[in-house]
Amino acid sequence: MNYNFAAMKPTLLLALLLSFVALPLLAQSHWYDHAVIYEIYPRSFQDTNGDGIGDLNGVTEHLDYLKDLGVDAIWLSPFFPSPNADFGYDVADYVNVAPEYGTLADWDKLVKAADQRGIRILVDFVVNHTSDQHPWFLESRSSRTNPKRDWYIWKDGGGPDKPPTHWESGFGGYTWTWDDKTRQWYYHFFLPQQPDLNWRNPDVKKAMYDVARFWLKRGASGFRLDATPYLFEDPKFPEDPNPPAAHSRDRFLRPYNAGLPEVHDALRGLRKTLDDTRPESVLLAESLTPNIQELAKLYGPNHDEVQLPMNFLFGDIKTLDAREFKKQIDDAETKLNGGTPVFLLSNHDRARIWDVFGDGKHNQQISKLIAALILTPPGTAQMYYGDELAMKTVSKPELADFGITPKRPHPDGRDGGRTPMQWDSSKNAGFTTDTPWLPIAKDFATVNVAKESHDPNSMYAWYSSLIHLRKENVAMRDGIYVALESGNPHVVAFACQQKLGETALIVLNMSGAEQKLEISGFASWPKFSRVLLSSPSAPTPHSGSLNIAPYGVMIAATD
Ligand code: GLC
Ligand code: CA
Numbered sequence: 001m002n003y004n005f006a007a008m009k010p011t012l013l014l015a016l017l018l019s020f021v022a023l024p025l026l027a028q029s030h031w032y033d034h035a036v037i038y039e040i041y042p043r044s045f046q047d048t049n050g051d052g053i054g055d056l057n058g059v060t061e062h063l064d065y066l067k068d069l070g071v072d073a074i075w076l077s078p079f080f081p082s083p084n085a086d087f088g089y090d091v092a093d094y095v096n097v098a099p100e101y102g103t104l105a106d107w108d109k110l111v112k113a114a115d116q117r118g119i120r121i122l123v124d125f126v127v128n129h130t131s132d133q134h135p136w137f138l139e140s141r142s143s144r145t146n147p148k149r150d151w152y153i154w155k156d157g158g159g160p161d162k163p164p165t166h167w168e169s170g171f172g173g174y175t176w177t178w179d180d181k182t183r184q185w186y187y188h189f190f191l192p193q194q195p196d197l198n199w200r201n202p203d204v205k206k207a208m209y210d211v212a213r214f215w216l217k218r219g220a221s222g223f224r225l226d227a228t229p230y231l232f233e234d235p236k237f238p239e240d241p242n243p244p245a246a247h248s249r250d251r252f253l254r255p256y257n258a259g260l261p262e263v264h265d266a267l268r269g270l271r272k273t274l275d276d277t278r279p280e281s282v283l284l285a286e287s288l289t290p291n292i293q294e295l296a297k298l299y300g301p302n303h304d305e306v307q308l309p310m311n312f313l314f315g316d317i318k319t320l321d322a323r324e325f326k327k328q329i330d331d332a333e334t335k336l337n338g339g340t341p342v343f344l345l346s347n348h349d350r351a352r353i354w355d356v357f358g359d360g361k362h363n364q365q366i367s368k369l370i371a372a373l374i375l376t377p378p379g380t381a382q383m384y385y386g387d388e389l390a391m392k393t394v395s396k397p398e399l400a401d402f403g404i405t406p407k408r409p410h411p412d413g414r415d416g417g418r419t420p421m422q423w424d425s426s427k428n429a430g431f432t433t434d435t436p437w438l439p440i441a442k443d444f445a446t447v448n449v450a451k452e453s454h455d456p457n458s459m460y461a462w463y464s465s466l467i468h469l470r471k472e473n474v475a476m477r478d479g480i481y482v483a484l485e486s487g488n489p490h491v492v493a494f495a496c497q498q499k500l501g502e503t504a505l506i507v508l509n510m511s512g513a514e515q516k517l518e519i520s521g522f523a524s525w526p527k528f529s530r531v532l533l534s535s536p537s538a539p540t541p542h543s544g545s546l547n548i549a550p551y552g553v554m555i556a557a558t559d
Helices: 010-027 057-059 064-067 102-116 135-140 202-217 262-277 292-297 321-332 353-357 363-375 396-402 459-472 475-478
Strands: 036-040 073-076 120-125 176-179 184-187 220-224 282-285 379-384 481-482 491-497 502-508 515-518 530-535 545-548 553-558
Touching: 057 064, 057 102, 064 459, 102 120, 120 202, 202 220, 202 262, 220 262, 262 282, 321 481, 321 491, 353 363, 363 379, 363 459, 363 502, 363 530, 363 553, 459 475, 459 530, 475 491, 475 502, 475 553, 491 515, 545 553
Parallel strands: 036 073, 036 379, 073 120, 120 220, 220 282
Antiparallel strands: 176 184, 481 491, 491 502, 502 553, 515 545, 530 553
16 A cells, blocks of 8 residues: 555544554553453352352352453362362363363353353463372373373482472472382472472473363463462572571572573463464463562563463562552553553452451451552452452361361361352352351351442442443543652552543552642642542542541542
8 A cells, every 4th residue: 555645634644643553552452451350269159059169150150240340351260170189279180170160061151151241261270280190190100111200300319318409398398209109209399299290391381282272262261370480490409508488488489499481481382372272362370570570571572471470579468558569559560561460469378358458447448448459550450259248267266166078178278268258148148058168257147249239338339339440430441550659658649541631540548547648740730520439438639738538548530
């Protein structure tokens, strides 16, 4: 095509120029750039066959609920056959559904019903390790010469009493287990029942990419990748001169077994599999990194790696420290080379938000503040089932009283944050007609979907409003991040500004006292015309000098 620029009217020229500049920009936006991803722990969401264990049909049953809430994608925690040493994170068959969760036909039904509602499903892909009961490992441990021997990591060490290294495992103890039959040690970053796959073996890589293809072809819109930092170990297996203290965060970021450069190649290969098999499918990775530069690298030099590496620099903050949150939001919005930030503070490995951040007195208000913190900055927000109800962590004594049953073969330190979803005030909170696998939190008669969805002051109403605002308000939806200074160490303030100037201002008070602010960072104060949402109610800010209530949230907009 030839253009005669000289003969064109200026407006036409402008339109043409815009189409060159703007269209490619538009073309680069994806559904996952501003999504709400909702994690479901299938064992605890809804039981439909009366065995006290949630199942895939239970997820299908509640898709309308999720759609009303405004969820774009569900991350389903593992539902594959598993001996449950780590409740599904020890996979014995990557391409099937465990009988307690249903069948592949139930999966197909779920995907179809979700698709009809515009909800995508991300499968939890446990890439680092399998179960010790996976046929691959059974073969591998059967003899030193088995063709699958090299699918896992086997070493001599110094015999049965001397492991090859004294590396600390993520779950405590050494990363090695002695196998008496073949008289070698095998490597596991997590439990002994979770042997690490050897990603240096091309057959392993291929087998895992095949697993990805299986789920993509069967309707998955991508994967939540489990424990990606640990795919490779330093082949020299050096000793640790300065071993991390047991239970310290340091053991997750050692130079010899976390975040090795080879991880990037493996992830780029996986991404290519996604791009080739199902365009617009996405990787959401559990990617712990020591700093923002390493996090930025995970997006890939050409945005060809992970689209959504979870930001644990933000996600691991455990106190209401406004300065730290502001720093991490600023970094996530400005130092990821245009990659989409992923904000999270909750998942199946943690105590509930209510208990992590609550001060015992203002927990409801603080939980609202946390919701706003996750759902307002530009980027993708990740939440965990029950966050929207303000579900609580069930206490250790209650869990101990509940006891061990065939459905709950052993206790897990994380059980308190994995109790059944609270649907209504009926027996077992509407989760099951049988005895549930974990106890139902005591507050279920008031903290439940049926009650809260009719109460305009509930946590549910707050989440629902926030999620709908982030989709409907132009500045919150399409705006870019504007870093602001609140003039107060207890308050986070920032704005989302859309190209045409529409602006949303977000102010979050992380202290239990009213705070005075002097907001700076706008070239001139935008004409805010209304408060879109606040808790408690707050006046429209007509200048940068304003007050904000204890643990208050205020979102104002110009449109
Ligand atoms: C991830 C999961 C966690 C699991 C571990 C081992 O951290 O979130 O639940 O125990 O990996 O698979
Ligand atoms: Ca069931």
